[in-house]
Amino acid sequence: MKSISKSSKLSNVCYDIRGPVLDKARQMEDEGQQIIKLNIGNVAAFGLLPPDEIVQDMIRNLPSSTAAGYTDSKGLFAPRKAVVHYCQEQGIKGVGVEDVYLGNGASELIVMALNALLDDGMEVLVPMPDYPLYTAAVALSGGRPVHYLCDEANGWLPDLDDIRAKITPQTRAIVVINPNNPTGALYPTDLLLGILEIARQHELVVLADEIYDKTLYDGAVHTAMGSLSEDVLTLTFNGLSKNYRSCGFRSGWMVVSGDKRHAQDYITGLNMLASMRLCANTPGQLAIQTALGGYQSIKDLVAPGGRLARQRELAYELLTQIPGVSVVKPKGALYMFPRLDPKIYPIEDDQQFAYELLAEERVLIVQGTGFNWKSPDHFRLVFLPHADDLTEAIVRIERFLHQYRRR
Numbered sequence: 149m150k151s152i153s154k155s156s157k158l159s160n161v162c163y164d165i166r167g168p169v170l171d172k173a174r175q176m177e178d179e180g181q182q183i184i185k186l187n188i189g190n191v192a193a194f195g196l197l198p199p200d201e202i203v204q205d206m207i208r209n210l211p212s213s214t215a216a217g218y219t220d221s222k223g224l225f226a227p228r229k230a231v232v233h234y235c236q237e238q239g240i241k242g243v244g245v246e247d248v249y250l251g252n253g254a255s256e257l258i259v260m261a262l263n264a265l266l267d268d269g270m271e272v273l274v275p276m277p278d279y280p281l282y283t284a285a286v287a288l289s290g291g292r293p294v295h296y297l298c299d300e301a302n303g304w305l306p307d308l309d310d311i312r313a314k315i316t317p318q319t320r321a322i323v324v325i326n327p328n329n330p331t332g333a334l335y336p337t338d339l340l341l342g343i344l345e346i347a348r349q350h351e352l353v354v355l356a357d358e359i360y361d362k363t364l365y366d367g368a369v370h371t372a373m374g375s376l377s378e379d380v381l382t383l384t385f386n387g388l389s390k391n392y393r394s395c396g397f398r399s400g401w402m403v404v405s406g407d408k409r410h411a412q413d414y415i416t417g418l419n420m421l422a423s424m425r426l427c428a429n430t431p432g433q434l435a436i437q438t439a440l441g442g443y444q445s446i447k448d449l450v451a452p453g454g455r456l457a458r459q460r461e462l463a464y465e466l467l468t469q470i471p472g473v474s475v476v477k478p479k480g481a482l483y484m485f486p487r488l489d490p491k492i493y494p495i496e497d498d499q500q501f502a503y504e505l506l507a508e509e510r511v512l513i514v515q516g517t518g519f520n521w522k523s524p525d526h527f528r529l530v531f532l533p534h535a536d537d538l539t540e541a542i543v544r545i546e547r548f549l550h551q552y553r554r555r
C-alpha cells in the first residue's frame with residue numbers, strides 16, 4: 149500500500165519545544181517517574197492560575213457567549229475596543245476597532261499574518277535565537293526564514309549591521325520579539341528606532357511580538373514598537389496567555405498600525421484568512437475586556453519581592469555559580485538562555501544533551517538549537533517552578549554537568 153506522507157511544506161518546519169525530548173519525558177512519566185519541567189512557559193502548570201476576576205467573569209459570560217455563536221471574524225466589538233484602548237495607553241496611534249483581530253491565542257494570528265503575506269521564496273528576517281513558531285510559520289507559508297543575530301555579548305540585543313547585511317530584494321518583513329523569548333532581553337527605544345528605520349528604507353512589514361510587555365523586572369519599561377512610527381506597517385501581537393496567566397483560554401490579538409494606504413491588498417488577505425477560520429472562541433474573546441480593564445496583570449509577581457522576580461534571581465544566582473555556565477540576566481519574560489562554554493562542555497548534539505539530562509537527572513530543558521541557535525552550546529529554561537523545585541532542578545543540572553566535564 150502507498151504510504152501516506154506529510155506535505156513537503158512541512159519539510160523545513162520544526163518545533164522542538166514540543167519535540168522528541170518531550171516525547172521521552174511523557175514516556176518516563178507514564179512509567180511513574182517524576183520530572184522537573186523547565187521546558188515550556190505554561191504558567192498554569194506552576195500554580196500561576198488566571199486571576200479570579202477573569203475566571204468569574206468568564207463563568208458569568210458563558211451564557212451570552214453560547215448565545216453569540218460565531219462572532220464577526222475579527223471578533224466582538226467590546227473586546228476589540230478594549231484592545232484599542234490598550235493601544236492608546238501604549239501610544240500606538242491611529243488604531244480603530246477595524247485594525248484589531250482577535251485570535252485563538254497570538255499563535256493563530258502569527259501564522260495567519262505570514263500566510264497572508266508570503267509567496268514562495270519571499271524572505272522574512274527572524275531573530276536568532278528565535279521563538280521557533282516564526283521560523284516554522286515562515287517555512288509553512290512557502291517563505292524563507294533568514295536569521296539575524298541577537299548578540300549575547302551585547303545583552304542579546306539585535307545586531308543592526310547583521311540585519312542590514314541580510315536584506316535582499318526578496319525580504320518582506322522583520323520579526324521583533326520584545327521582551328524576548330528565549331533570551332529575556334528588553335530592547336531600548338533607540339534600537340527599536342534603528343530597526344524601524346531599516347524597515348522604512350526597505351519597505352518591510354514589522355511583526356512586533358509583545359506578548360511579554362508587562363512581564364518586566366527591576367522596574368524596566370517597555371516601549372511598544374507601534375508607538376514609535378506612524379508610517380511603517382506594524383503588526384503587533386499580544387494576548388492573555390502570559391501577562392494575564394490565561395494561556396488555556398487561547399485568547400490573543402493582532403493590531404495593524406502605521407500607514408495602511410499601501411497595504412490594502414495585504415489587509416484584504418488578512419481579512420480573508422480571518423474569515424476562513426470563522427472566528428476566535430467567544431469565551432476567550434470576552435475575557436479580554438476584564439483582563440485589560442483592571443488590575444489583572446502579572447505585575448505583582450514580577451515586582452521586586454514578587455514570586456517570579458525571586459525565582460529569576462534564584463535561577464540566575466545558581467546557574468552562574470556552575471563552572472563554564474554564563475547567563476545574561478533577563479529583563480523580561482519567563483526564560484533564560486544559558487551558555488555552556490564549549491571548551492568545558494564539548495557538546496556535539498544538544499538534543500542528545502537534553503535527552504541525557506532528562507534520562508539521568510529527570511530534568512527537562514529545551515536545547516538551544518530548538519530556537520534556531522546554530523551552535524550546540526545553549527539551552528533554555530523557564531524559571532516558573534517554585535523555589536524548591538527550581539533549586540532542585542539546577543542542583544541536578546550542576547551534577548549532570550559535573551559528570552559531563554569528566555567524560
Ligand code: PLP
Nearest residue numbers: 253254255279329359387389400
Ligand atoms: N509569542 C511568543 C514570543 C511566545 O513566547 C508565545 C508562547 O510561548 C506565543 C507567542 C504564543 O502565545 P499564545 O499563547 O497567545 O498563542
